[in-house]
Amino acid sequence: MPYRTTPATRARLDAVRERIVASARDQVAEAGYASASVSAVASRAGVATGSVYRHFPSKANLFAEVFRRASQRELDVVAAVTSDESLPPSERVAAAAEAFARRALAAPTMAYALLAEPVDPAVEAERLTFRRGYRDAFARVLHEGIASGEFREHDPEIAAAAIVGALGEALVGPLSPAANGRGARRHHEALVAGLVQFCLNAIATREGKSHVGARSHA
Amino acid sequence: MPYRTTPATRARLDAVRERIVASARDQVAEAGYASASVSAVASRAGVATGSVYRHFPSKANLFAEVFRRASQRELDVVAAVTSDESLPPSERVAAAAEAFARRALAAPTMAYALLAEPVDPAVEAERLTFRRGYRDAFARVLHEGIASGEFREHDPEIAAAAIVGALGEALVGPLSPAANGRGARRHHEALVAGLVQFCLNAIATREGKSHVGARSHA
DNA sequence: GCAACCTATGAATCATGATTCACTTCTTGC
DNA sequence: GCAAGAAGTGAATCATGATTCATAGGTTGC
Numbered sequence: 095m096p097y098r099t100t101p102a103t104r105a106r107l108d109a110v111r112e113r114i115v116a117s118a119r120d121q122v123a124e125a126g127y128a129s130a131s132v133s134a135v136a137s138r139a140g141v142a143t144g145s146v147y148r149h150f151p152s153k154a155n156l157f158a159e160v161f162r163r164a165s166q167r168e169l170d171v172v173a174a175v176t177s178d179e180s181l182p183p184s185e186r187v188a189a190a191a192e193a194f195a196r197r198a199l200a201a202p203t204m205a206y207a208l209l210a211e212p213v214d215p216a217v218e219a220e221r222l223t224f225r226r227g228y229r230d231a232f233a234r235v236l237h238e239g240i241a242s243g244e245f246r247e248h249d250p251e252i253a254a255a256a257i258v259g260a261l262g263e264a265l266v267g268p269l270s271p272a273a274n275g276r277g278a279r280r281h282h283e284a285l286v287a288g289l290v291q292f293c294l295n296a297i298a299t300r301e302g303k304s305h306v307g308a309r310s311h312a
Numbered sequence: 313m314p315y316r317t318t319p320a321t322r323a324r325l326d327a328v329r330e331r332i333v334a335s336a337r338d339q340v341a342e343a344g345y346a347s348a349s350v351s352a353v354a355s356r357a358g359v360a361t362g363s364v365y366r367h368f369p370s371k372a373n374l375f376a377e378v379f380r381r382a383s384q385r386e387l388d389v390v391a392a393v394t395s396d397e398s399l400p401p402s403e404r405v406a407a408a409a410e411a412f413a414r415r416a417l418a419a420p421t422m423a424y425a426l427l428a429e430p431v432d433p434a435v436e437a438e439r440l441t442f443r444r445g446y447r448d449a450f451a452r453v454l455h456e457g458i459a460s461g462e463f464r465e466h467d468p469e470i471a472a473a474a475i476v477g478a479l480g481e482a483l484v485g486p487l488s489p490a491a492n493g494r495g496a497r498r499h500h501e502a503l504v505a506g507l508v509q510f511c512l513n514a515i516a517t518r519e520g521k522s523h524v525g526a527r528s529h530a
Numbered sequence: 531g532c533a534a535c536c537t538a539t540g541a542a543t544c545a546t547g548a549t550t551c552a553c554t555t556c557t558t559g560c
Numbered sequence: 561g562c563a564a565g566a567a568g569t570g571a572a573t574c575a576t577g578a579t580t581c582a583t584a585g586g587t588t589g590c
Contacts, residue, residue, distance in 0.1 A: 096564040097558045107567085132548060133570095142569040144550075153548060212430040222488075225481075246513065252482055252506035259481020260474035263443075267473065270440075288470035295464065296514035314534040315588045325537085350578060351540095360539040362580075371578060 111149040114139045118160045123204040126271065127211045130157070154216035161217050165208055165224040168197060172228060176235040183239030184298050187232065191261060191293045194228075195286045198265050206269040209262050229254045236297060245297045257293050264289055329367040332357045336378045341422040344489065345429045348375070372434035379435050383426055383442040386415060390446060394453040401457030402516050405450065409479060409511045412446075413504045416483050424487040427480050447472045454515060463515045475511050482507055 099107075117139035121130040132153050136143045150156040175190040198205035207213070208221065232254035239245035267273060268285065317325075335357035339348040350371050354361045368374040393408040416423035425431070426439065450472035457463035485491060486503065 096560075096562085097566060099566075100558075103557070103566085131546095143548090144570065145568055147549070148567065212436070218430070248509060248513075249502065249506045252503060253510055255482040255485065256478035256507060256510045259477040259479070259484075261477070263477020263480060264470055264473040266477075284467065285470060288467045289474060291466060292471055292474045292514050295466075296510050300518045314532085314590075315536060317536075318588075321536085321587070349576095354540095361578090362540060363538055365579070366537070 107149075110139075110141065110145075114141065114146055114149055114156070115160060115163070118156055119164060122157075122160065122164075122207045123201065126203055127157070127207045127213050127217075132156075152216075154214045157214065157217045158220045161208065161213075161220045162224075164204065165220065165227075168194070168208070169224055169227045169231070171197065173231040176231045183235050183242060183244050184294060186235050187239070187257075187297065188290045188294055190232070190235075191257070191290050192286055194261050195265060195289050196282075198269060199282050199286070202269045203271070205265065206271065209269070210266050225258060228258045232257050239297065244299065246299055248297065253297055256296070260292060260296075261289060325367075328357075328359065328363075332359065332364055332367055332374070333378060333381070336374055337382060340375075340378065340382075340425045341419060344421055345375070345425045345431050345435075350374075370434075372432040375432065375435045376438045379426065379431075379438045380442075382422065383438065383445075386412070386426070387442055387445045387449070389415065391449040394449045401453050401460060401462050402512060404453050405457070405475075405515065406508045406512055408450070408453075409475070409508050410504055412479050413483060413507050416487060417500050417504070420487045421489070424484065424489065427487070428484050443476060446476045450475050457515065462517065464517055466515070471515055474514070478510060478514075479507060 114135065118130060118135045121135055121138055132146055133143045135156075136146050139146075146153075146156065150159075171193050172190045175193055176186050178186055178189075181189070198209070208224075213221070229251065233250040236245060236248075236250035236253055240247060240250065264285065268282070332353065336348060336353045339353055339356055350364055351361045353374075354364050357364075364371075364374065368377075389411050390408045393411055394404050396404055396407075399407070416427070426442075431439070447469065451468040454463060454466075454468035454471055458465060458468065482503065486499070
């Protein structure tokens, strides 16, 4: 048997695969999904177009992984906040909304791609999965808050979906490619504060303290 | 001058154009934008593929018109409600949210196409225009409600965008092609009521009456 | 009926970009 | 160094679906 892949080769292969994923991610982060053709990604990664297909069965598959990883990172942040038992539910909701918005505004092209840019159906499926993840994360803390009396009676699933939608929609304007350079820090601060307030108002009972803190989760 | 288009010919031409628009609309309403190829629309309208191009410079242009008309009808309903001076602001918001949700649920495939399905950039632009329209309609009534003290102090633009997003996101699940046949009337009623309540809570001051009426705007 | 000149047709063409594949270039174990 | 086989290459191929265009069929005014 004159050839058998050695661990060293395996490692090099893995590194190339990783470089392709990173290149795809960077391409999306810099210029959006629309700009991310297979050959653009390949040449950015320093490999030939065809080589991409030695590591991924299809473009859709590659980008599903790219989106999955990027979305997971975002979801992890939000989920960590919503399940932080050291805080009362209302503060968790506020901090999670704030983290979501702040991080999106800090990486607008990527956020737009993850949230709203037209993508392959397979990638869209990935997106839907994470939307549900956000919904679930919010739904859990809403449930707790209702049980503790801190939040009004309501269907946590519906309210959670509404919160996710409210955050997404209010951010898509500022994030969209059309809104380039217009976003002064000033606007962003008001936007974040307004969104946090909106979410809290929608769910908290009256006496809820109106947290608009500046805890950073970026 | 042996030929000059007569009014009769003009009328026939206009009728064909209209039939093409209607066919395109019906195709989207029945099977979504993805199914609406130029030839599908043409054959549904009973004309040849090429004939479509005698009335529209491009597919994007045709569908921009289709989306514009359909969206305008929806927006008109919502705007009529939000500007109905015979009602207090909170009831206008509630009725508008309810109308939006109910109408979307009544025509799910079309609603999904108008709200969330991937479309041509030119059509997407049309969609954004109408999103802004909804936002403006809500923003106006929010502004009034704030002035009258019925609503909390807040930035009407941000809250309006959040309301539009909340409605859209919470509806997209039930509307999406994946959610076929699952939607019992029962669920829909709870969803509509939940959404109306969410929107009202988000903006009204505490003493606001919690309207969950069944006024039909379908 | 006829010249002039629209309108309709739908198969062929184009454009885009993903995917393939015949070939070249490494790696490995001996 | 060499044979066996893996990995890399990138130009050619494919797929999809919008768009064009040479041709056929209608209208109009006289």
